[in-house]
Amino acid sequence: DGGITQSPKYLFRKEGQNVTLSCEQNLNHDAMYWYRQDPGQGLRLIYYSQIVNDFQKGDIAEGYSVSREKKESFPLTVTSAQKNPTAFYLCASRARVPNEKLFFGSGTQLSVL
Amino acid sequence: GENVEQHPSTLSVQEGDSAVIKCTYSDSASNYFPWYKQELGKRPQLIIDIRSNVGEKKDQRIAVTLNKTAKHFSLHITETQPEDSAVYFCAALRLRGATNKLIFGTGTLLAVQP
Numbered sequence: 001d002g003g004i005t006q007s008p009k010y011l012f013r014k015e016g017q018n019v020t021l022s023c024e025q026n027l028n029h030d031a032m033y034w035y036r037q038d039p040g041q042g043l044r045l046i047y048y049s050q051i052v053n054d055f056q057k058g059d060i061a062e063g064y065s066v067s068r069e070k071k072e073s074f075p076l077t078v079t080s081a082q083k084n085p086t087a088f089y090l091c092a093s094r095a096r097v098p099n100e101k102l103f104f105g106s107g108t109q110l111s112v113l
Numbered sequence: 114g115e116n117v118e119q120h121p122s123t124l125s126v127q128e129g130d131s132a133v134i135k136c137t138y139s140d141s142a143s144n145y146f147p148w149y150k151q152e153l154g155k156r157p158q159l160i161i162d163i164r165s166n167v168g169e170k171k172d173q174r175i176a177v178t179l180n181k182t183a184k185h186f187s188l189h190i191t192e193t194q195p196e197d198s199a200v201y202f203c204a205a206l207r208l209r210g211a212t213n214k215l216i217f218g219t220g221t222l223l224a225v226q227p
Binding site: 090094 | 119145147154155156157158162202204214215216217218219222
């Protein structure tokens, strides 16, 4: 799991501002995922991508956008349309079948100023 | 849609006792079930996983059991130690098909009292 790097570790957003969270992996994994974690709650899927230039909405995609221009990178933008963005954001990646194991980055804590 | 229910939400045990966490999944096509341990402020770490063609898997003090008929799987930790204290998440994944997304349970906060 050391092959997935998220930055920054802490991020602050002002009202009406878009912010982008970075996720880079050097594991040569095809699939990448973004999860949101609220205090005391589980992991909810925001977006995922199984191959370059393709991505699908998860369960809570509203107010977020992603891109997958390179295999190694899957940035997440939290737009001003996301009214409650304060949360811990986790990026993860997985190789194709049969290696199903999901590896997580170290997370980004996003807070609203 | 797909759903994974996890119980209990909190669990407190004495050091040396066993702990059991249970999960139920809704998608009968799910065929891979991992368990993750997350310490405060850290990333989730995979501790054990099981595929649907296996009923039980053990790794030292940790074991997972799967009942496909009931769509139910459990994590068993024996001889608990204070360092086992963390939040544990179960998850379910359908490895084949158009979508390969891992659905997580809501987590169990395990506290091991010395």
